[in-house]
Amino acid sequence: MRFKLISCEIFYREMSAAIASSPHMIDIEFLPKGLHDIGSEGMLRRVQEVLDHVEDGKYDAVIFGYGLCNNGLAGLLARKIPVVLPRAHDCITLFLGSKERYLEYFNSHLGTYFKTTGWMERGETTGELSQLSIQRQIGMDKSYYELVEKYGEENAQYLYDTLYGYKNYSQFTFIEMGIEPGDIFEQRARREADEKGWAFEKVKGDMSMIQRLVNGEWADHEFLVVPPGYRVATTFGMDIIKAEKID
Numbered sequence: 001m002r003f004k005l006i007s008c009e010i011f012y013r014e015m016s017a018a019i020a021s022s023p024h025m026i027d028i029e030f031l032p033k034g035l036h037d038i039g040s041e042g043m044l045r046r047v048q049e050v051l052d053h054v055e056d057g058k059y060d061a062v063i064f065g066y067g068l069c070n071n072g073l074a075g076l077l078a079r080k081i082p083v084v085l086p087r088a089h090d091c092i093t094l095f096l097g098s099k100e101r102y103l104e105y106f107n108s109h110l111g112t113y114f115k116t117t118g119w120m121e122r123g124e125t126t127g128e129l130s131q132l133s134i135q136r137q138i139g140m141d142k143s144y145y146e147l148v149e150k151y152g153e154e155n156a157q158y159l160y161d162t163l164y165g166y167k168n169y170s171q172f173t174f175i176e177m178g179i180e181p182g183d184i185f186e187q188r189a190r191r192e193a194d195e196k197g198w199a200f201e202k203v204k205g206d207m208s209m210i211q212r213l214v215n216g217e218w219a220d221h222e223f224l225v226v227p228p229g230y231r232v233a234t235t236f237g238m239d240i241i242k243a244e245k246i247d
Helices: 009-020 033-037 040-052 091-096 099-108 117-121 127-132 144-151 153-163 184-196 208-215
Strands: 002-008 025-031 061-065 083-086 112-115 171-176 199-204 223-226 230-234 241-245
Touching: 002 009, 002 033, 002 040, 009 025, 009 091, 009 117, 009 208, 025 040, 033 040, 061 208, 083 208, 091 099, 091 171, 091 208, 112 117, 117 184, 171 184, 184 199, 223 230, 223 241
Parallel strands: 002 025, 002 061, 061 083, 112 171, 171 199
Antiparallel strands: 083 223, 230 241
């Protein structure tokens, strides 16, 4: 079979490794991590545009290396070709191998900020997407030192923590996927935890869900297959997403 993979670039190393051992022919298109930062409507618009430009008749399915991503894929339309998405709220489910493992870890480690090689090496939003980010649109894309100069140190710390996601965190957890080039990313995460005075933990990741995605092993409890003429819709259960017929 032949698939088109559309994936967030934070999976670059993992998807490349998985595809190398897939029995199928797969063409890849990686999209910038910054899509997460332009809001759900902007992200959906960009991803839909990429999907709509997939060549007709060339592929058996389009597979996605994305979670629901803060509803960024809610409403995605499968017009002429089946679309396959993981049942995942975000990418950490894929890094840990299942939504059940992610939920268990999340509930027992509140205040955890996850790190992977992809998040660390591709974590900066640059170029056009930075111009469209929520922070830029409200005029709050400043560095910590610029915020101190404008608002004072105490206010700057509060704003920085709130805007950049650290306010309620106290631990970095580095997910080791087994495809890293040595321990350079782990050591960088450890240093950052030390600088912040946070706890640090390394956990073993799980490539199995990513591998099943590219292998075409789409069990219903793990993946949603959206047939042509349907869209992605959210649910309030553990299935996370469902296929909804287009009117």
